[in-house]
Amino acid sequence: MAKPGLQMKGQRFFQTMLVAVLAFAGMAAGAQARLQVVVTTNIVADTVKNVVGDAADVISLMGPGVDPHLYNATQGDLRTLSRADVIFYNGLDLEGRMGNVLAQMGRSKPTFALTEYMTTDELLLDPDWATADPHVWFDLPLWKKAVLRVRDAMSEVDPENAAVYHENAARFLAEIDALHGWVEEQIASIPEERRVLVTAHDAFGYFGARYGIEVVGLQGLSTDTEYGLADVRNLVNLVIDRRIGAIFAETSVSSHGIQAVIEGARAQGHTVRIGGELFSDALDAPGTPGGTFLGMIRHNVSTIVAGLTSGL
Numbered sequence: 001m002a003k004p005g006l007q008m009k010g011q012r013f014f015q016t017m018l019v020a021v022l023a024f025a026g027m028a029a030g031a032q033a034r035l036q037v038v039v040t041t042n043i044v045a046d047t048v049k050n051v052v053g054d055a056a057d058v059i060s061l062m063g064p065g066v067d068p069h070l071y072n073a074t075q076g077d078l079r080t081l082s083r084a085d086v087i088f089y090n091g092l093d094l095e096g097r098m099g100n101v102l103a104q105m106g107r108s109k110p111t112f113a114l115t116e117y118m119t120t121d122e123l124l125l126d127p128d129w130a131t132a133d134p135h136v137w138f139d140l141p142l143w144k145k146a147v148l149r150v151r152d153a154m155s156e157v158d159p160e161n162a163a164v165y166h167e168n169a170a171r172f173l174a175e176i177d178a179l180h181g182w183v184e185e186q187i188a189s190i191p192e193e194r195r196v197l198v199t200a201h202d203a204f205g206y207f208g209a210r211y212g213i214e215v216v217g218l219q220g221l222s223t224d225t226e227y228g229l230a231d232v233r234n235l236v237n238l239v240i241d242r243r244i245g246a247i248f249a250e251t252s253v254s255s256h257g258i259q260a261v262i263e264g265a266r267a268q269g270h271t272v273r274i275g276g277e278l279f280s281d282a283l284d285a286p287g288t289p290g291g292t293f294l295g296m297i298r299h300n301v302s303t304i305v306a307g308l309t310s311g312l
């Protein structure tokens, strides 16, 4: 007589194994099917993530505190890029040292600049800069065009999920609209004569133009150019003349220059302090308030308002 108990056990074991093998095969197939989207900065990453949601993996080459103007692709980055299904970058020469790598990738796989939909009349042109000012994300209505670029690119590359990308993009665009209204209110709460934003480099030109605040950076549009003693002296004079009480450091730029301005002003009897640290070209770490695009804008605006209205 056969041992039914043992046979049952054996059958059940076989069934369990079969289920496990099938599940594993399914997972592997699923993992392969998930598109690998590789992006340059974490600002681009968060924007892309908002559009793709769970439909693709988004891998950012640059993390918190990384300066995209000075960033060189590593060997690991080249491997990551060569495995990518889609590549997104900011463009307008923000990733100045990655230009050749991105152009090369663009010849063999879908590669998109988030700034592609922006027209010349929407961009800030600088005579000292080969292309337009690349820091377009600080003009929220303009950054909506970056969202549309991602939505359309992903819908083209992965048409099966086009409806998902459209739905996600619509939600994110509405969130950007809401935040834009809040930023306008916040900046309006700063007395007009105090609306001067002094920062380490010229990352806030679009912010200033959109929200009506004068911006002055110690360094130019790229941190690739050095500042000199004359730049520090000019900024010290401006801070004293305009009776500016707070100037701002940036998380992706050394604060030495900003400190030199503070000391230069102090030597002439004017007290100016660091009003806080702004996120200019990189978000904070994931999971922190400044770790998302919208959170980073909220952090910056709150910091600017607190710094410029202090002592009122």
Ligand SMILES: [Zn+2]
Pocket: 069, 135, 201, 202, 203, 221, 222, 223, 280, 281
């Ligand atoms: Zn910059």
